Amino acid sequence: xxxxxxxxxxxxxxxxxxxxxxxxxxxxxxxxxxxxxxxxxxxxxxxxxxxxxxxxxxxxxxxxxxxxxxxxxxxxxxxxxxxxxxxxxxxxxxxxxxxxxxxxxx
Amino acid sequence: xxxxxxxxxxxxxxxxxxxxxxxxxxxxxxxxxxxxxxxxxxxxxxxxxxxxxxxxxxxxxxxxxxxxxxxxxxxxxxxxxxxxxxxxxxxxxxxxxxxxxxxxxxxxxxxxxxxxxxxxx
Numbered sequence: 001x002x003x004x005x006x007x008x009x010x011x012x013x014x015x016x017x018x019x020x021x022x023x024x025x026x027x028x029x030x031x032x033x034x035x036x037x038x039x040x041x042x043x044x045x046x047x048x049x050x051x052x053x054x055x056x057x058x059x060x061x062x063x064x065x066x067x068x069x070x071x072x073x074x075x076x077x078x079x080x081x082x083x084x085x086x087x088x089x090x091x092x093x094x095x096x097x098x099x100x101x102x103x104x105x106x
Numbered sequence: 107x108x109x110x111x112x113x114x115x116x117x118x119x120x121x122x123x124x125x126x127x128x129x130x131x132x133x134x135x136x137x138x139x140x141x142x143x144x145x146x147x148x149x150x151x152x153x154x155x156x157x158x159x160x161x162x163x164x165x166x167x168x169x170x171x172x173x174x175x176x177x178x179x180x181x182x183x184x185x186x187x188x189x190x191x192x193x194x195x196x197x198x199x200x201x202x203x204x205x206x207x208x209x210x211x212x213x214x215x216x217x218x219x220x221x222x223x224x225x226x227x
Binding site: 038050053092095097099 | 141150151152153156165167201206208209210211212213214215216217218219220
């Protein structure tokens, strides 16, 4: 099974900050990686697929990069609506999520 | 507008059974693979099961294999998850999710709001 490891687990930041979350796969997954945002009590929302493709309707301040085993999600200028938990997911072999990164207000 | 609405959750005793439903609307249900994903209270997301568009192929996480069965009724635009031999560790919010494929493999583009399953005596 492919394991996904995100870092950090929690991130404290301020509005306007540039934020980067890292996701590592236990083996190569090419570019078969998605990023989701989840707010408390809500369903996850797709942000990025195929490592760097922005889902329609998602603000351009979100971007993804990477391939193989190392990936990043970047929020270029953190907005109040972005405080949430972010999950990476590999879909190269079955489907596995990272443990999540909570972005909280500093 | 794509809508996925789960139902059927509730409190069940260990060893009991429950069937979850996911009613789909706003898209051609029979054209899409569908999944179940769960989230234990305060924990992360865990993939549970998937079914292909015509229901002829399924797969399961090891933790539920042999106990859970995914199925679908394309005439009713509904996805199901039959859960048997339930354990305390199955307690979670269960989400159904639509799978989309863009030049490759399947990821999840729409999710329902979830239904809570609590396994406790």
